[in-house]
Amino acid sequence: MIRTPLRPLARILSARDRGENPDAIERENIRRRHEDMQDRSRARAEGRLLVLGLFFFCAFTVVGARMGVIATAEPAEPLANAGGTPIAAQRGDIVDRNGHILATNFETHSLYAQPPILIDPEAAAKGLARIFPDLSEERLIKDFTGKRKFVWIKKKISPEQKQAVHDLGDPGLLFGAREMRLYPNGPLAAHVMGGASFGKEAVNAAEVIGTAGVEKQFDTYLRDPANAGKPLQLSLDLxxxxxxxxxxxxxxxxxxxxxxxxxxxxxxxxxxxxxxxxxxxDPNDRPRPPTSGFDPSVSPLxxxxxxxxxxxxxxxxxxxxxxxxxxxxxxxxxxxxxxxxxxxxxxxxxxxxxxxxxxxxxxxxxxxxxxxxxxxxxxxxxxxxxxxxxxxxxxxxxxxxxxxxxxxxxxxxxxxxxxxxxxxxxxxxxxxxxxxxxxxxxxxxxxxxxxxxxxxxxxxxxxxxxxxxxxxxxxxxxxxxxxxxxxxxxxxxxxxxxxxxxxxxxxxxxxxxxxxxxxxxxxxxxxxxxxxxxxxxxxxxxxxxxxxxxxxxxxxxxxxxxxxxxxxxxxxxxxGLRPDVEPKVLAGVTLTSSN
Known part of the structure; x- marks a missing residue:
């Protein structure tokens, strides 16, 4: 930057010739220099304020958009996460020789409780016993009011049951994502299908393993991620x-x-x-094996x-x-x-x-x-x-x-x-x-x-x-x-x-x-x-x-x-076998060729 002298020699000589004070020239130059410096400082400050304003505008825009998405999304219960090996839940389908589904997967939910955050344990136990008649209200109250911090209630529930539990409104009743095995044809080919159950379990996932029939025989194939999208095809015709x-x-x-x-x-x-x-x-509700000393041939299994x-x-x-x-x-x-x-x-x-x-x-x-x-x-x-x-x-x-x-x-x-x-x-x-x-x-x-x-x-x-x-x-x-x-x-x-x-x-x-x-x-x-x-x-x-x-x-x-x-x-x-019907010989009728 070229700096302009405060007392230019040409102007001083000219001022002296005219009888003016040369110091006035120096003061005027100092004043102009200070005004230029103030203008540059003001411009720099205004630029910084503009950038900072744009930053806050963008930040508030992102926060507002996220709040809008959350406000319009379906409420979801919090999931308790734990470290460890992730559970592979996806399992391959089983189809008949024509591609008809014999076994597939169905998304459902599990139900568990965290007693420390239950608002009203007794009311929650009473409501669950009403929704699930097979549960004991006394047992639930004992579990909810004891020292336990985690209680499994149901490993799988229907959408209607989930909504009924959700309506109870207690934050201590939580849902976990589940994938269960579904046999859409019910008892059809039950002994071939066998059945499946849960292996390793977590609150937000469960491992589906075969327990009998082809589900167990080909369990490794059905659970192999490399076979995703490739069902196990059987020789059966549905x-x-x-x-x-x-x-x-x-x-x-x-x-x-x-x-x-x-x-x-x-x-x-x-x-x-x-x-x-x-x-x-019905492999969807596989019965328990017979007890010891029981004639196995009497069992439907x-x-x-x-x-x-x-x-x-x-x-x-x-x-x-x-x-x-x-x-x-x-x-x-x-x-x-x-x-x-x-x-x-x-x-x-x-x-x-x-x-x-x-x-x-x-x-x-x-x-x-x-x-x-x-x-x-x-x-x-x-x-x-x-x-x-x-x-x-x-x-x-x-x-x-x-x-x-x-x-x-x-x-x-x-x-x-x-x-x-x-x-x-x-x-x-x-x-x-x-x-x-x-x-x-x-x-x-x-x-x-x-x-x-x-x-x-x-x-x-x-x-x-x-x-x-x-x-x-x-x-x-x-x-x-x-x-x-x-x-x-x-x-x-x-x-x-x-x-x-x-x-x-x-x-x-x-x-x-x-x-x-x-x-x-x-x-x-x-x-x-x-x-x-x-x-x-x-x-x-x-x-x-x-x-x-x-x-x-x-x-x-x-x-x-x-x-x-x-x-x-x-x-x-x-x-696809066409019947081969042999013509009967009618009394008094002679079959002749028309040729």
């Missing part, structure tokens, strides 16, 4: 499952059975399209299709015939001596009815002759029989992807003697689950390959090792077809759908040994359409009794067979 449950429930009631199970399985892929166990439950191991009676006879044909010991036309009773030591094997002195192998199966089947088992031998049944899966736990399946371990004889081989050939002395039976019949239906049943959606055939030749499998299917057309399953025919199958009626064992005289397990294992099977259906009834006649009828032909026929007639169209 529509077929609903129809199967309805028909089986009606059949169980009509036949006066205490329980029932059914399995529908694709014979090529092993996919289980439907699996039903009755009685069932018991899965009869995979956990129940039963002597499955004459449904096993086709395995003896198939193995005998595979070994070249017999053909379908081979004549078998069925004169009886057949004696082995002090034991006798008899037929349910008298069928004459001899039958072909095909008729042994169609008429269900115990003696004929036992004679084929004698030719096969115990060792070869064990290998064959093992290849069909009867030595292993139920091959199915739910946790309960591991409990379906077949019961084998401790000493597999020749007598054991004979009785096992017609379904006595070896206990297995209906799921084992479905997998074994699928091998006959698909041409001789073992296929493991699965609850997961598959694409294309999933053939395992070959257990019998295609020719033997075809001959076995022909025999099973005759069981329906000429034998013990005559009520199993469904118009338009050729049905092949085998009945089985086994006396029910007593808990302490021996067998009941008036209680049976009735089973019908079937495949359809018989000429080119696509599905296997197994229906099992526990203690059925058909009482329309003068005496109770308990055999599978009178109980399980008509139920299975009704099932096939109901679900076959849902599976």
């Amino acid at each position: 529509t077929v499952q609903a129809a199967a449950e309805r028909v089986l429930y009606g059949g169980m009631k009509i036949m006066n059975a205490k329980g029932a199970a059914s399995i529908l399985m694709d014979v090529h892929t092993g996919e289980v399209i439907s699996v039903v166990s009755l009685p069932d439950f 018991f899965n009869r299709a995979v956990q129940g191991v039963y002597e499955l009676g004459s449904t096993f006879k086709i395995f003896a015939a198939a193995q005998a044909m595979e070994l070249g010991l017999v053909t379908p036309e081979t004549i078998i001596d069925i004169r009886g009773p057949l004696r082995w030591g002090k034991f006798r094997i008899s037929d349910f009815h008298y069928y004459g002195k001899e039958l072909s192998v095909t008729k042994v199966i169609a008429k269900s002759s115990n003696i004929g089947t036992a004679r084929m088992a004698q030719q096969i031998g115990a060792e070869r029989q064990q290998k064959f049944l093992s290849a069909l899966g009867f030595f292993d736990a139920t091959p199915f992807e739910i946790v309960e399946a591991s409990g379906g371990k077949p019961l084998l004889p401790p000493n597999w003697s020749e007598l054991s081989a004979m009785t096992i050939s017609y379904g006595h002395g070896l206990s297995a689950s209906p799921m084992h039976l479905a997998a074994a019949y699928a091998a006959i239906a698909n041409g001789g390959h073992y296929v493991a049943p699965t609850i997961l959606r598959k694409e294309g055939p999933q053939y395992g090792p070959r257990v019998m030749s295609e020719e033997v499998a075809k001959a076995s299917r022909t025999m099973l077809r005759q069981v329906v057309t000429e034998g013990s399953a005559s009520m199993g025919e469904v118009p338009g759908y050729a049905v092949a199958g085998k009945t089985g009626t086994a006396d029910k064992p007593k808990p302490r040994g021996g067998y009941y005289e008036d209680k049976v397990i009735a089973t019908f294992a079937t495949m359809f359409p018989a000429h080119d099977p696509r599905y296997v259906l197994v229906v099992t009834l526990d203690e059925p009794s058909e009482n329309s006649g003068s005496e109770p009828r308990r055999t599978a032909g009178w109980t399980a067979v008509p139920v299975a026929a009704e099932l096939i007639g109901r679900i076959a169209p849902l599976l």
Whole structure:
């Protein structure tokens, strides 16, 4: 900056020439300099005040806007936060083969109390007892007036209950965000779903974990964040499952059975399209397991299709015939001596009815002759029989992807003697689950390959090792077809759908040994359409009794067979199977070609 002198020489000389005082020039310059300095200071101060004013204006604008947002937002209760590992609450959905929801998540709230900040503990306890009748008012008062600083009241509540608690107006009653498991179809496929519950919990989150069924079997997959948005797809068909449950429930009631199970399985892929166990439950409100010493089969949690191991009676006879044909010991036309009773030591094997002195192998199966089947088992031998049944899966736990399946371990004889081989050939002395039976019949239906049943959606055939030749499998299917057309399953025919199958009626064992005289397990294992099977259906009834006649009828032909026929007639169209109706020949009418 160039500083102007206070006493410029030119002006001083000029002033002296005019007779003026040069000091006046200096005073005038000092005055002007001071005025310039004041102007600059005033401008600087005004700029600073303007900036400060703008700052306060912006600050008050932000504060006012935030207050406006808070004033218009929905009130939220304060949440008590605690340090630690965050809880991952999101869980993957479960869908059926067509993408329909079987299990999903639902946002809800938990309810807890902080007694130190309760305004009126007794009024709060009284109000909660009114909203939740299952809570004890006395217990709540004790908790609220004691030394506790935190009290869980409800782990999950409905929106209506939340509003009712909110209306109590006590700041000591607080809500926490929750994500619960929801099964929108209620009891449908309950034993497959199993159920879920809370694991690690905090006031504002809870970990959802599987407790049974596929929820527990695939718990790691469903909880993995990497699978977010990718549901677990099962092989079940929701529509077929609903129809199967309805028909089986009606059949169980009509036949006066205490329980029932059914399995529908694709014979090529092993996919289980439907699996039903009755009685069932609602996984949204899963009941508690039975106490110790309680018969587990009475509980609705018991899965009869995979956990129940039963002597499955004459449904096993086709395995003896198939193995005998595979070994070249017999053909379908081979004549078998069925004169009886057949004696082995002090034991006798008899037929349910008298069928004459001899039958072909095909008729042994169609008429269900115990003696004929036992004679084929004698030719096969115990060792070869064990290998064959093992290849069909009867030595292993139920091959199915739910946790309960591991409990379906077949019961084998401790000493597999020749007598054991004979009785096992017609379904006595070896206990297995209906799921084992479905997998074994699928091998006959698909041409001789073992296929493991699965609850997961598959694409294309999933053939395992070959257990019998295609020719033997075809001959076995022909025999099973005759069981329906000429034998013990005559009520199993469904118009338009050729049905092949085998009945089985086994006396029910007593808990302490021996067998009941008036209680049976009735089973019908079937495949359809018989000429080119696509599905296997197994229906099992526990203690059925058909009482329309003068005496109770308990055999599978009178109980399980008509139920299975009704099932096939109901679900076959849902599976996309078109009925194959053969035209009847009318008397006096000749069909000619118009060409």
